[in-house]
Amino acid sequence: xxxxxxxxxxxxxxxxxxxxxxxxxxxxxxxxxxxxxxxxxxxxxxxxxxxxxxxxxxxxxxxxxxxxxxxxxxxxxxxxxxxxxxxxxxxxxxxxxxxxxxxxxxxxxxxxxxxxxxxxxxxxxxxxxxxxx
Ligand SMILES: [Zn+2]
Numbered sequence: 219x220x221x222x223x224x225x226x227x228x229x230x231x232x233x234x235x236x237x238x239x240x241x242x243x244x245x246x247x248x249x250x251x252x253x254x255x256x257x258x259x260x261x262x263x264x265x266x267x268x269x270x271x272x273x274x275x276x277x278x279x280x281x282x283x284x285x286x287x288x289x290x291x292x293x294x295x296x297x298x299x300x301x302x303x304x305x306x307x308x309x310x311x312x313x314x315x316x317x318x319x320x321x322x323x324x325x326x327x328x329x330x331x332x333x334x335x336x337x338x339x340x341x342x343x344x345x346x347x348x349x350x351x
Contacts, residue, residue: 233283236273240266242311249310250302260298263291 244265248256256264270288273279291297 232279233287236269236279236287237266239272240269243268246307246311246313247300247302249313250306251300255300255302256298261300263294263297264300266291267297 241262242265244258244262247264248258248261251261267288270279270284274281274284
């Protein structure tokens, strides 16, 4: 999954922001489900799907790009559902430093943002910007 998504992203740098944001949301999903409901990769995949929806709503990603990422993720099989209340998810997301907006800065990057040189990975312990898990 990683290689494919990153391969798409190298041509369209805005998608890398979605991967990073999706990773953050995935961590929130893990926290909200007490790390029991999903594998790490499954939580991150859900997070990326959520980030895609946010990006679509904000028009920071083209629908065809979002569709390609979504189909790439879902090509690996259906994602298991997870039990988490909205309030738990929001609380977990709010605890993550990366998701909290800095003063004067948008919390969600624009599709036209400068490409990041850091590599995004869907595996644990390999994301430079990770604050832990
Ligand atoms: Zn992670």
